[in-house]
Amino acid sequence: MTVADVAREAGVAKATASRALGGYGAVSDEARDRVLAAAEALGYRPNELARSMNTGKSKTIGVVVGDIENGYFGLAMRGISDAAKRAGYDIILVNTSEDVEAEIDAVRLLLDKRVDGLIVAPASAYRTEHLREVHQSGHPLVLLDRRIESLPAVSVGVDIAPAARAATRALVAEGHRRIAFVSALGTDGERYSGLPLGVSSVTDRLVGILQGLEETGIPISPELIRFEAHGAEKTHAVIADLLALSEPPTAILLSDSLVALNVLLAFRELGIKVPRDVSVVAFDDVDWAAITDPPMTVVSQPIYDVGVTAAEELLRLMRGMAPDATTLRLPAALVERDSIGPVAVSAQ
Amino acid sequence: MTVADVAREAGVAKATASRALGGYGAVSDEARDRVLAAAEALGYRPNELARSMNTGKSKTIGVVVGDIENGYFGLAMRGISDAAKRAGYDIILVNTSEDVEAEIDAVRLLLDKRVDGLIVAPASAYRTEHLREVHQSGHPLVLLDRRIESLPAVSVGVDIAPAARAATRALVAEGHRRIAFVSALGTDGERYSGLPLGVSSVTDRLVGILQGLEETGIPISPELIRFEAHGAEKTHAVIADLLALSEPPTAILLSDSLVALNVLLAFRELGIKVPRDVSVVAFDDVDWAAITDPPMTVVSQPIYDVGVTAAEELLRLMRGMAPDATTLRLPAALVERDSIGPVAVSAQ
DNA sequence: TTGTAGGCGTTATCAT
DNA sequence: ATGATAACGCCTACAA
Numbered sequence: 001m002t003v004a005d006v007a008r009e010a011g012v013a014k015a016t017a018s019r020a021l022g023g024y025g026a027v028s029d030e031a032r033d034r035v036l037a038a039a040e041a042l043g044y045r046p047n048e049l050a051r052s053m054n055t056g057k058s059k060t061i062g063v064v065v066g067d068i069e070n071g072y073f074g075l076a077m078r079g080i081s082d083a084a085k086r087a088g089y090d091i092i093l094v095n096t097s098e099d100v101e102a103e104i105d106a107v108r109l110l111l112d113k114r115v116d117g118l119i120v121a122p123a124s125a126y127r128t129e130h131l132r133e134v135h136q137s138g139h140p141l142v143l144l145d146r147r148i149e150s151l152p153a154v155s156v157g158v159d160i161a162p163a164a165r166a167a168t169r170a171l172v173a174e175g176h177r178r179i180a181f182v183s184a185l186g187t188d189g190e191r192y193s194g195l196p197l198g199v200s201s202v203t204d205r206l207v208g209i210l211q212g213l214e215e216t217g218i219p220i221s222p223e224l225i226r227f228e229a230h231g232a233e234k235t236h237a238v239i240a241d242l243l244a245l246s247e248p249p250t251a252i253l254l255s256d257s258l259v260a261l262n263v264l265l266a267f268r269e270l271g272i273k274v275p276r277d278v279s280v281v282a283f284d285d286v287d288w289a290a291i292t293d294p295p296m297t298v299v300s301q302p303i304y305d306v307g308v309t310a311a312e313e314l315l316r317l318m319r320g321m322a323p324d325a326t327t328l329r330l331p332a333a334l335v336e337r338d339s340i341g342p343v344a345v346s347a348q
Numbered sequence: 349m350t351v352a353d354v355a356r357e358a359g360v361a362k363a364t365a366s367r368a369l370g371g372y373g374a375v376s377d378e379a380r381d382r383v384l385a386a387a388e389a390l391g392y393r394p395n396e397l398a399r400s401m402n403t404g405k406s407k408t409i410g411v412v413v414g415d416i417e418n419g420y421f422g423l424a425m426r427g428i429s430d431a432a433k434r435a436g437y438d439i440i441l442v443n444t445s446e447d448v449e450a451e452i453d454a455v456r457l458l459l460d461k462r463v464d465g466l467i468v469a470p471a472s473a474y475r476t477e478h479l480r481e482v483h484q485s486g487h488p489l490v491l492l493d494r495r496i497e498s499l500p501a502v503s504v505g506v507d508i509a510p511a512a513r514a515a516t517r518a519l520v521a522e523g524h525r526r527i528a529f530v531s532a533l534g535t536d537g538e539r540y541s542g543l544p545l546g547v548s549s550v551t552d553r554l555v556g557i558l559q560g561l562e563e564t565g566i567p568i569s570p571e572l573i574r575f576e577a578h579g580a581e582k583t584h585a586v587i588a589d590l591l592a593l594s595e596p597p598t599a600i601l602l603s604d605s606l607v608a609l610n611v612l613l614a615f616r617e618l619g620i621k622v623p624r625d626v627s628v629v630a631f632d633d634v635d636w637a638a639i640t641d642p643p644m645t646v647v648s649q650p651i652y653d654v655g656v657t658a659a660e661e662l663l664r665l666m667r668g669m670a671p672d673a674t675t676l677r678l679p680a681a682l683v684e685r686d687s688i689g690p691v692a693v694s695a696q
Numbered sequence: 697t698t699g700t701a702g703g704c705g706t707t708a709t710c711a712t
Numbered sequence: 713a714t715g716a717t718a719a720c721g722c723c724t725a726c727a728a
Contacts (some may be wrong), residue, residue, distance in 0.1 A: 002721055013699045018723065025724090026697055048460045050721035052702045053397050060440070060461070069426040069652075071419060078417040081443045089414065090457065092408070093441045095429045109438065112396040264639045288634075291612045293641035304417075306569070350705055366707065373708095374713055398705035402720045535713040 001044045009038035021046065052114060060090045061314060064109035064120040065144070071257065071286055072303055073121070076144060079307020080119060087315050089116070098186075100127045107134060117314045121145045125198050140317035142310050147200040152326060154317065156310040157201060159329030160283070163299040164208025166334045167253060168279045170297070172216045175343040176251040176279060180224040180242055181209055182235070182263065183255035192225040205255060205283060224249050229256075235262035236269065243270070250343045251279040257286040264292060275341030285335055294338035302330045305332035349392045357386035369394065382401070400462060408438045410458035410660060412468045413492070414446035419605065419634055420651055421469065423490060427655020428467060435663050437464070446534075448475045455482060465662045469493045473546050487664035488657050495548040500674055502665065504658040505549060507677030508631070511647040512556025514682045515601060515629045518645070520564045524599040524627060528572040528590055529557055530583070530611065531603035535664040537683075540573040553603060553631060572597055577660040583610035584617065598691045605634040611639060623689030633683055642686035650678045 007017035012031055019025035020035035021044075027035075038044075052058040063080055065073045078094065084091055092110060096102040100123045107130050110118060113306060117140035122131060128148050133139055135141050135153045143155035171179050185202045196203040206225070212221055230233040242249055254260040260282035267274060274280050274294060282289065285300035309330065355365035360379055367373040368383035369392075375383075386392075393635050411428055425441070426492040432439055439551040440458060444450040446469045456479050458466060465488035470479060476496050482618040483489050483501045491503035519527050533550045537661045554573070561568055571593060590597055602608040608630035615622060622642060630637065633648035657678065661671055 003723095004721080014722090015700080016698060019698090022723080028697060029699080045456070045460050047401075047462065048457075049397055049401050049462045050704090051720080051723080053401060053706095054723050055640075056704085058397065068428075068429065069419075069422050071417075071422065074417050074419065074422040077441075078415075078443060081416065081441070085443075090440050090442065090461065092438050093429070094438065095426060095433075108393070109396075112393050112437065114395065114397045174714050188380065243473065258635075261635055261639065286636075287606075287609055288636040288640075292636075292639060293610065348723080351707095352705080362706090363708085363716075364714055366705095370707075376713060379713080395705050398720090399707075400720095401705080401722095402707050404720085662721090 001042050003044075005042055006035060006039045006044050008013070009042055010034040011078045056112045056114075057116055059088060059114050060092055061117045061119065061162060061311075061318075062092045062094065062106075062111075062113075062115040062120070063144075064094045064096060064103055064106050064110070066096055066121055068093065068095045072145075072284060075303040076307035076310070077306055078266075079304040079309075080311040081307075083308045083311035083315070084179050087311075089315075094348045096123055098123045100124045103129045107131070111139065113252050116140065117318045118142070119144050119310050119314055125149070125200060127194070136157070140314055142314045142317070145201050145306065148329060149196070149200075154313050154328070156306055156313055156328045157330070158301045158303075158306060158332045160201065160204045160299065160301070160332050161208035161211070163332035163334055164205045164253070164283075165212040166208075167297075167299055168209045168212025170218060170334065170336065170340060171253075171279060171281065172212065172218065173281065174251075174340055176344075177218050177249070178211065178221070178224065178247055178249045179209070179224065180249035180252045181255065182226045182229050182238055182242075182252055182259055184230040184259050185227045185255070186230075189228070192222045192227070202255060205253070208254060227253075229259050229262065232262050232265055235259065235326060236266040239266040240261055240270070243272075249278065251281075251340070252278065253295040254282040257282060257284040257289070260284075260286075260289075260296070274339050277344055279341055279343075280339040281334075282339075290337070296339045297337045298335050299332050300335045301332045306332055349390050350395070351392075351466060353390055354387045354392050358382040361641065386678075404462075405464055406462045407436060408440055408463050409465045409467065409659075409666075410440045410442065410454075410461075410463040410584035411467070411492075412442045412444060412454050414469055414471050416443045417626050419692060420493075420632060423651040424655035424658070427652040427657075428659040429655075430655045431659035431663070435659075437663075444471055446471045448472045448561075452478045455479070459487065464488065465666045466490070467492050467658050467662055470496055473497070473544070473548060488662055490662045492658050493549050493654065495675060497544070497548075501642065502661050502671040502674055502676070503520040504654055504661055504676045505678070506649045506651075506654060506680045508552045508647065508649070508680050509556035509559070511680035511682055512553045512601070512631075513560040514556075515645075515647055516557045516560025517564060518682065518684065518688060518692070519599045519601075519627060520560065520566065522599075522627065522688055524568070525691075526572065526595055526597045526599070527557070527561065527565050527566070528574065528600045528601065529554060529578050530574045530586055530590075530600055530607055532578040532583075532607050533575045533603070534578075536578070540570045540575070553601070557601060570644055577603075577607050577610065580610050580613055583607060584614040587611055587614040588618070590653070591620075597626065599629075599688070602628065602630040605630060605632040605637070608632075608637075608644070622687050625692055627689055627691075628687040629682075630687075638685070640687075644687045645685045646683050647680050648683045649680045653678055654683065655662060 020032040094106040121144040289296040368380040442454040469492040637644040
């Protein structure tokens with residue numbers, strides 16, 4: 001069923017039918033009625049592909065993330081989806097498994113499919129040529145969660161450093177001086193050797209932590225900053241390694257909820273009690289953080305709103321408007337529960 | 349940059365350029381080289397929209413779910429995404445908030461955008477005309493997680509009843525006779541009044557439970573079967589209500605991980621200890637189930653595989669092949685941890 | 697107000 | 713092997 005069919009059925013020309021159906025231009029009431037009736041009778045539905053072809057707009061936006069199964073992106077996705085739907089946009093979602101090559105392909109293909117705009121959580125802060133191309137060619141682009149210093153595209157995320165600093169100071173206030181940071185960030189086996197890291201959201205956490213440490217006069221120990229804690233086994237190994245240090249940490253900051261989960265699992269196997277043996281603060285206030293034993297002190301992030309904001313900024317860009325700002329950071333907050341305690345006597 | 353530009357640059361006709369670019373038909377090596385070089389030089393990228401228009405294939409599938417933020421669908425989505433990507437398909441994801449009207453609109457719009465196939469987790473077992481239309485009009489359709497009795501479309505989900513039965517019997521084996529079931533299913537305030545329910549995946553759980561009860565000679569108490577436990581407050585109310593019964597349950601089966609979370613929260617507020625005061629089994633083995641206090645006994649579901657299977661069945665359908673079966677159920681299993689204990693003395 | 701005709705960028709048909 | 717030309721289904725001048 002095409003416009004031509006409807007036009008024939010209604011006894012008018014294609015253009016008239018098209019106008020009546022699209023609700024634009026000038027059409028007599030009588031003609032419109034006939035066309036609409038014919039369309040109804042024939043069960044006509046417009047071919048959005050054809051429509052997109054000459055309007056140049058697909059009413060679709062592309063979203064590229066590393067891991068949709070991760071609750072963080074699931075929630076952000078929900079925010080993006082809700083905001084996009086309100087504006088009449090659909091979403092093509094691509095999962096890259098945090099693989100840059102997959103991200104590059106995805107961005108290209110999405111553009112080939114003529115999405116009107118792109119929201120990307122870049123897998124790497126180094127391999128960014130593809131995103132730079134997108135931005136420079138004038139395609140609306142919003143970076144999600146992660147920032148790329150050298151790329152002046154709009155980025156929407158969380159202002160996590162102040163909260164990281166507050167979390168660190170909360171730890172210090174309980175007497176902790178050996179404070180570790182554990183992240184899942186891939187670093188190709190490298191040890192910590194300075195900022196920035198490959199993913200800005202992790203860099204920001206560390207910046208806040210180091211700041212908190214410096215302010216309280218606590219020396220920074222590179223051996224307490226650990227990466228590549230992905231999966232239960234590797235995380236277990238990282239924790240075991242940390243605990244075997246001559247001066248083991250008495251408190252640990254966990255970079256995200258997945259790391260937190262695996263660390264808690266490792267603690268259970270190792271017979272470590274929180275906060276008796278070691279204090280813990282995790283980034284990201286997942287729903288289950290309140291039912292762990294003990295309830296976990298966390299840095300809460302407005303993830304849903306990050307998604308909504310990212311979509312809304314993209315919509316502004318797509319309308320040809322200027323962005324609200326090139327870097328938008330929503331506030332994070334420390335939610336104090338019971339996983340921080342005083343330094344254990346034996347460890348002092 | 350269009351095929352025409354490339355053709356001109358290479359000094360050949362559009363058709364030849366198109367053949368060389370598309371890698372089909374017969375093209376001389378020399379012509380191909382010239383075309384490819386020209387395309388490279390011009391930075392040519394095909395317009396997938398135009399391509400879709402006359403092939404009739406968009407290499408895109410539509411996925412409609414109720415709640416992407418729910419870990420269950422997030423994981424299924426990952427499975428779908430991985431399988432689809434392997435076959436070269438992209439995914440348009442629509443979230444309906446479990447609203448049937450939104451689902452109807454989504455299905456229509458997706459078809460208008462000419463997706464090659466549809467995977468839907470139907471919000472309702474009653475309002476299904478739109479899905480029937482899709483199926484009868486010959487569009488490849490796979491139902492995810494939930495079945496619709498009167499619709500002969502392929503459905504992929506979990507064979508949950510046997511596991512539900514096993515869970516129930518495990519409870520009975522510990523002496524429980526007052527066994528409740530709590531679900532978030534919306535029933536418009538109605539109390540339980542027989543099967544089937546509005547969502548087949550919940551029906552299946554209950555079927556298994558009732559079967560387990562009957563086999564062990566335990567009478568079925570409708571007042572122990574509760575719905576509409578969505579959100580912390582409502583769930584708290586449901587639990588309080590259950591516990592206030594003259595013969596309160598000594599064990600509770602939780603329909604999904606979100607319900608489980610809220611129930612655990614309610615228990616904590618009410619000072620209820622698991623399994624001392626009440627035993628618990630939850631459906632869905634979420635990652636955090638192993639770190640609750642105590643670790644939770646759950647019915648584990650191969651959710652990722654459900655997603656993969658759904659996508660693969662859809663791919664079969666899209667290739668014009670017959671489905672493997674009209675109803676595919678992957679096996680679930682009872683994972684015994686420590687949330688089941690003997691009936692409390694005071695409750696006997 | 698209505699109709700005619702051309703174009704969007706591909707692929708596909710049919711001669712040559 | 714290659715080229716001209718017609719679709720695909722819609723929108724949109726422009727003309728009537």
